[in-house]
Amino acid sequence: EADIYQTPRYLVIGTGKKITLECSQTMGHDKMYWYQQDPGMELHLIHYSYGVNSTEKGDLSSESTVSRIRTEHFPLTLESARPSHTSQYLCASSDDRENSYEQYFGPGTRLTVT
Amino acid sequence: KNQVEQSPQSLIILEGKNCTLQCNYTVSPFSNLRWYKQDTGRGPVSLTIMTFSENTKSNGRYTATLDADTKQSSLHITASQLSDSASYICVVSDRGSTLGRLYFGRGTQLTVWP
Numbered sequence A: 001e002a003d004i005y006q007t008p009r010y011l012v013i014g015t016g017k018k019i020t021l022e023c024s025q026t027m028g029h030d031k032m033y034w035y036q037q038d039p040g041m042e043l044h045l046i047h048y049s050y051g052v053n054s055t056e057k058g059d060l061s062s063e064s065t066v067s068r069i070r071t072e073h074f075p076l077t078l079e080s081a082r083p084s085h086t087s088q089y090l091c092a093s094s095d096d097r098e099n100s101y102e103q104y105f106g107p108g109t110r111l112t113v114t
Numbered sequence B: 001k002n003q004v005e006q007s008p009q010s011l012i013i014l015e016g017k018n019c020t021l022q023c024n025y026t027v028s029p030f031s032n033l034r035w036y037k038q039d040t041g042r043g044p045v046s047l048t049i050m051t052f053s054e055n056t057k058s059n060g061r062y063t064a065t066l067d068a069d070t071k072q073s074s075l076h077i078t079a080s081q082l083s084d085s086a087s088y089i090c091v092v093s094d095r096g097s098t099l100g101r102l103y104f105g106r107g108t109q110l111t112v113w114p
Helices: none
Strands: A004-007 A010-013 A019-025 A031-037 A044-051 A054-057 A076-078 A087-094 A109-113 B004-007 B010-014 B019-025 B032-038 B045-051 B056-059 B062-067 B072-077 B086-093 B102-104 B108-113
Touching (some): A004 A087, A010 A019, A019 A031, A019 A087, B004 B086, B010 B019, B019 B032, B032 B062, B045 B056
Antiparallel strands (some): A019 A076, A031 A044, A031 A087, A087 A109, B019 B072, B032 B045, B032 B086, B086 B102
């Protein structure tokens, strides 16, 4: 069982609200990732971080932003939620060892914007 | 274009039966191939990871095969259980974990009936 946590697990919010999805890991991993997944579709990388104060945009364009002030914490923020942001958001982390391929996923946050 | 295609899209089997899920990929260069199990509303959990030199790997009742020449992989589930009901996702990486990008398939939705 991976030690990576996401809160909230479910969120229903109105259009225009600011939201922050929390992600924390206790494994000391330097690398962390945010994915977006719609039902029946593949995961798309929207943000990643190689360590503290490092953040990069992923393959899928997203209006969300992220920050990495502490190794264990990688929150994702939407300044103004829209119905198009309705999706499942998955956080993941991996360690920095060469030839280490494992990514550990959190349980996800199911976001619904009304 | 790097892609990962999985088949079938969905599968229903009876408890105790075996099944095989397929994954074809065009990702190049190739580093490793992973199979994940994703329960509904949860994050993916790793089942197996195979590098170029490995052509089979087992994890309990799960056995993955890899043919790097034909760029095909399969996941065989033996003596299925109700708890095997989930989406099984094939993921291919084009380099090592420190730099590699992950290409996700859309998954095969497996349902095991009693």
